[in-house]
Amino acid sequence: xxxxxxxxxxxxxxxxxxxxxxxxxxxxxxxxxxxxxxxxxxxxxxxxxxxxxxxxxxxxxxxxxxxxxxxxxxxxxxxxxxxxxxxxxxxxxxxxxxxxxxxxxxxxxxxxxxxxxxxxxxxxxxxxxxxxxxxxxxxxxxxxxxxxxxxxxxxxxxxxxxxxxxxxxxxxxxxxxxxxxxxxxxxxxxxxxxxxxxxxxxxxxxxxxxxxxxxxxxxxxxxxxxxxxxxxxxxxxxxxxxxxxxxxxxxxxxxxxxxxxxxxxxxxxxxxxxxxxxxxxxxxxxxxxxxxxxxxxxxxxxxxxxxxxxxxxxxxxxxxxxxxxxxxxxxxxxxxxxxxxxxxxxxxxxxxxxxxxxxxxxxxxxxxxxxxxxxxxxxxxxxxxxxxxxxxxxxxxxxxxxxxxxxxxxxxxxxxxxxxxxxxxxxx
Numbered sequence: 001x002x003x004x005x006x007x008x009x010x011x012x013x014x015x016x017x018x019x020x021x022x023x024x025x026x027x028x029x030x031x032x033x034x035x036x037x038x039x040x041x042x043x044x045x046x047x048x049x050x051x052x053x054x055x056x057x058x059x060x061x062x063x064x065x066x067x068x069x070x071x072x073x074x075x076x077x078x079x080x081x082x083x084x085x086x087x088x089x090x091x092x093x094x095x096x097x098x099x100x101x102x103x104x105x106x107x108x109x110x111x112x113x114x115x116x117x118x119x120x121x122x123x124x125x126x127x128x129x130x131x132x133x134x135x136x137x138x139x140x141x142x143x144x145x146x147x148x149x150x151x152x153x154x155x156x157x158x159x160x161x162x163x164x165x166x167x168x169x170x171x172x173x174x175x176x177x178x179x180x181x182x183x184x185x186x187x188x189x190x191x192x193x194x195x196x197x198x199x200x201x202x203x204x205x206x207x208x209x210x211x212x213x214x215x216x217x218x219x220x221x222x223x224x225x226x227x228x229x230x231x232x233x234x235x236x237x238x239x240x241x242x243x244x245x246x247x248x249x250x251x252x253x254x255x256x257x258x259x260x261x262x263x264x265x266x267x268x269x270x271x272x273x274x275x276x277x278x279x280x281x282x283x284x285x286x287x288x289x290x291x292x293x294x295x296x297x298x299x300x301x302x303x304x305x306x307x308x309x310x311x312x313x314x315x316x317x318x319x320x321x322x323x324x325x326x327x328x329x330x331x332x333x334x335x336x337x338x339x340x341x342x343x344x345x346x347x348x349x350x351x352x353x354x355x356x357x358x359x360x361x362x363x364x365x366x367x368x369x370x371x372x373x374x375x376x377x378x379x380x381x382x383x384x385x386x387x388x389x390x391x392x393x394x395x396x397x398x399x400x401x402x403x404x405x406x407x408x409x410x411x412x413x414x415x416x417x418x419x420x421x422x423x424x425x426x427x428x
Contacts, residue, residue, distance in 0.1 A: 037143070040165060042166045043200075047166075049136060056070050065121055075386065085137040090376070093373050098210075100138045100142055104134075110135075111194065141372050144379075148363035150211060153309065156308035160303070164302055167298025177189055249427065253421070253427070254424050256381075258381035258421075259384045260413040260416050261321045263389035266385050272331070273290065289343070297351050314361060314364060323347075323353075325415040326414075394406075
């Protein structure tokens with residue numbers, strides 16, 4: 001592994017032993033195999049995470065817990081996913097991403113079995129909120145951070161396709177979970193979904209390799225410059241490089257920007273359904289709106305990601321972030337099903353374009369060296385947003401009796417976050 005976090009050929013994930021024969025299809029660039037594997041990784045991580053609401057009621061009733069108590073399991077899981085991503089990202093840079101996909105699959109399997117047999121709140125917190133979340137965090141950081149190391153000219157398009165798995169997971173996993181819960185109960189449903197996800201990750205793991213150099217692949221004209229030479233740095237050099245990036249002004253601007261921008265997402269995901277009920281539309285309309293967000297974000301990731309390669313990835317990320325903030329500010333005036341569905345389409349497009357460019361943004365601003373560590377560290381911003389934003393919106397509603405201040409405040413924060421990203425891009 002060199003200063004850019006690239007493993008030497010024949011070591012770790014390198015060499016031709018990467019599980020995919022280069023001669024199998026000489027017309028297909030090896031990086032597209034990585035994109036396919038990352039699509040599955042994004043599908044698993046966010047499909048499982050966002051489907052938790054399906055299990056909330058059954059868990060609450062069987063274990064005799066409060067609504068807030070079960071909801072805290074989701075909050076804990078959100079924090080642990082990104083804390084684990086930051087910690088395991090460093091190790092993935094040092095020892096190869098493929099190993100940590102397998103770590104994620106094993107942790108998922110253990111967490112799923114344990115959760116299905118949990119009989120106390122403490123067990124549920126540890127099994128689903130921590131063990132399963134560690135598995136998801138490991139899969140998340142490798143799936144998101146690896147693709148930019150294989151692409152430069154088509155980086156936005158490639159990551160857009162890979163992260164479209166998030167939207168498909170949102171659309172597919174929750175209905176599947178609901179059907180299973182209704183048929184076999186929440187315990188068996190958890191076992192089937194999490195166990196199946198672990199098997200999927202294990203199956204696509206051979207598609208991954210850290211970068212073209214580690215897999216001894218000629219990237220052709222994909223990169224503007226030369227591919228980094230795979231000579232490993234010593235640990236002190238690696239640590240110094242990561243620390244220098246993580247303490248830079250540009251990194252801190254991006255981190256704060258993501259906290260503000262993604263506060264809008266968590267507020268919408270958690271509160272748009274009860275908001276729909278409050279304005280007389282019913283929970284079903286709110287649930288359909290969330291499904292529309294999932295569909296549109298999947299499509300937008302591919303289209304906007306490819307467009308960003310031509311018009312500028314930082315510029316596109318900022319525009320989509322402004323779109324997320326502006327649509328969230330407009331949500332209080334939406335009082336019809338058609339209006340809520342229109343909101344979901346626009347918000348989904350903005351979120352899709354934004355989400356497609358998360359890892360390309362970090363690669364463009366900080367380079368592809370030590371990609372897992374840097375992307376994992378900046379992703380801690382999601383833990384901050386996920387922990388604070390839904391709670392703050394709920395508290396605001398309790399005090400004001402309406403979601404209007406919460407949605408307007410979250411939208412303003414999103415626009416402020418976009419401004420911080422703009423400053424970071426100009427500095428770089």
